[in-house]
Amino acid sequence: MNEIPDRIPTPCPACSPELETVHETLSTGSGTITVRCSECAHVHKIQPEREREVTLDVVVSQDGESFTANVNTPEDEIVETGDEFLLETDEVLTTVRVTSLEMDEHRRTDEAPADEIETVWTREIDNVSVDVTIHPQDGRREDSRSVTIYVPGDYELEVGSVEEFGDDKFEIDAVVVRGDATGYRRDRFEQPGDMVFAKDTKRVYAWDETSTAWSAW
Numbered sequence: 001m002n003e004i005p006d007r008i009p010t011p012c013p014a015c016s017p018e019l020e021t022v023h024e025t026l027s028t029g030s031g032t033i034t035v036r037c038s039e040c041a042h043v044h045k046i047q048p049e050r051e052r053e054v055t056l057d058v059v060v061s062q063d064g065e066s067f068t069a070n071v072n073t074p075e076d077e078i079v080e081t082g083d084e085f086l087l088e089t090d091e092v093l094t095t096v097r098v099t100s101l102e103m104d105e106h107r108r109t110d111e112a113p114a115d116e117i118e119t120v121w122t123r124e125i126d127n128v129s130v131d132v133t134i135h136p137q138d139g140r141r142e143d144s145r146s147v148t149i150y151v152p153g154d155y156e157l158e159v160g161s162v163e164e165f166g167d168d169k170f171e172i173d174a175v176v177v178r179g180d181a182t183g184y185r186r187d188r189f190e191q192p193g194d195m196v197f198a199k200d201t202k203r204v205y206a207w208d209e210t211s212t213a214w215s216a217w
Contacts, residue, residue, distance in 0.1 A: 004028055004048065008035055014042035054115050058087065060096050062124040067092075073114045080111035082182040084125065095153070096122035097199070099180045123180075125153040125199040132204040134170050153199030160192035162209055170206035178202040 009020040015037060023035035023046075032045045054075045059068050069089045073079070083098040101109050102119040130151065135144045149165045157163075162171045174190045181200035189196055 004033060007038075008033070008046070010035065010046050012037040012040065012042055013044055015040040056114060056117055056120050058096070058120045058122055060087065060094070060122050060124055061099075062127075063129050071120075075113070075115040077114040078111060079114055079117060079120065082180055087122075094124050094126045097125050097180060098122050127151070128153050128199050128201075130157070130198050130201050130204060132168075132170065132206055134168065134206050134208050135173070136208050151198045153197065155198040156195050157198055157201055157204060159189055159194040163206075167210070169209040171209050172204055172206050174205040176202045176204075 004025055006025050008023050008025060010023050011017050011019060012021050012023070015021070016039065022038045024038060026034040026036055026043065028034070028048075031047070033048055034043065034045050036043045052075045053072045055070050055072050056079075057068060058071055059066055069087055069092075071085075071087065079098060079101060081098050081100065084095055085098075087094055087096050098120055100121040101112050101117050102121065103109055103112060103116060104118055128151065129148050132147050132149055133144055134147060135141060147165070147168050149163075149168075157172060157175050159172050159175060162169065174188060175194065175196040177184050177187045177189070177196055178200055179187075179202075181196075184196070184200065
């Protein structure tokens with residue numbers, strides 16, 4: 001139930017059965033609200049208006065796999081690309097981000113009222129995979145290699161920091177931001193100290209630090 005206001009306009013069965021008058025909210029319980037008419041002080045119970053909802057089909061993707069779930073939301077709720085929400089089903093509890101909205105006739109849009117949406121396309125962001133291109137220290141790009149790291153969505157990837165995952169150790173040189181991320185001034189960060197959350201990262205470029213300990217020899 002939505003938050004109940006202190007004053008509610010509603011007909012009074014004692015003095016104004018046809019027209020609304022201002023009523024003071026006294027208490028709530030068992031699906032009803034007890035109110036007192038400001039005109040005649042008559043106390044009575046009313047049924048709160050229920051917000052009309054629609055059920056949306058939600059497709060959740062992560063690492064090349066996907067599953068479908070359903071969520072209920074107010075029919076006039078505006079949904080847009082970049083929105084994040086908690087998805088709770090019998091099988092999973094996870095946070096997802098909207099990546100695209102599908103309308104009728106398979107039209108795609110970035111923003112729409114919930115009652116006009118056919119399918120909400122999302123991706124899981126609690127735990128994410130990030131592709132990293134690692135360049136060798138000698139700058140020979142043809143010897144670059146790619147790895148994938150798996151981290152929490154709020155893991156911070158900072159330009160200039162040295163990261164170590166298993167046998168891979170690298171210094172972050174640049175971070176490319178995903179198209180569905182919001183709140184960033186640019187889509188690529190290259191200055192030391194620049195930070196992008198893993199859930200917002202499309203790709204990391206880095207210098208290989210795996211052999212650094214041997215460089216003096």
